Amino acid sequence: MEKLDQYLNGVREIESRIEKAEKFGDLRDPDIDTPVGVPAEYAEYVQLMFDMLILAFQTDSTRIATLMLAHDGSNRSFDHIGISEGHHDLTHHQNRKDWIEKVADIDLWYVRQLAKFLEKLEASKDVDGKSLLHNSMIVYGSGNADANRHTHDNLPIVLAGSGGGTLTSGRHIKHGSKPLTNLYLTMADRLGLKDLKRFGDSDGRLGNV
Secondary structure: OHHHHHHHHHHHHHHHHHHHHHOOOOOOOOOOOOOOOOOOOHHHHHHHHHHHHHHHHHOOOOOOOOOOOOOOOOOOOEHHHOEOOOHHHHHOOOOOHHHHHHHHHHHHHHHHHHHHHHHHHHHOEOOOOOEOOOOOOEEEOOOOOEOOOOEOOOOOOEEEOOHHHOOOOOOOOOOOOOOHHHHHHHHHHHOOOOOOOOOOOOOOOOOOO
16 A cells, blocks of 8 residues: 555656646736637638637747648638639649639738738737737648649748747748758747657758748
8 A cells, every 4th residue: 555655646746746837827817708609701710710829829828829721621712802613623723824813812811811910919918028929930831832733842831920039030931842840840949849859750950940
């Protein structure tokens, strides 16, 4: 029984240490009304999800989050911008000019939603007086470079924010055909995880970030 008590006490002690290490502190009340449900309009829904991310960062409920705006086979139409065809169908454009233009319009619509999110982050102050955007690293992109051919090289990725001053923003950099996970390793370094050797299919850090 003595050995069992020692074991159980050791488990409880470790649990307490983990809970203490993971606790960020008292969460701030955002004083925001809970949404009544999923908005009928897609644009309103996307902005609501972005707003929830901002609230999560503001209240220190989490420091890492992922939001998938649409799954890879989404065939949603965008009638509100004059596009009745399905998004996925249009991406297999077979070099038809009018289809490519419609895909570009949909991409532009999504980027404008992202811009609104980034503007809200910039307008929100963190505990150090800097903006949430300044203290964040926001990755936006897709797993396909050319959806028509399902190519995964030279992905168009946006990295927004300054990572607390560790990133140099306002640049367009061509890194060539390197795993996106190399970027994640570089970001992990800035989060203090410098002993992380690999992540997914990474083959090194991504320089000049």
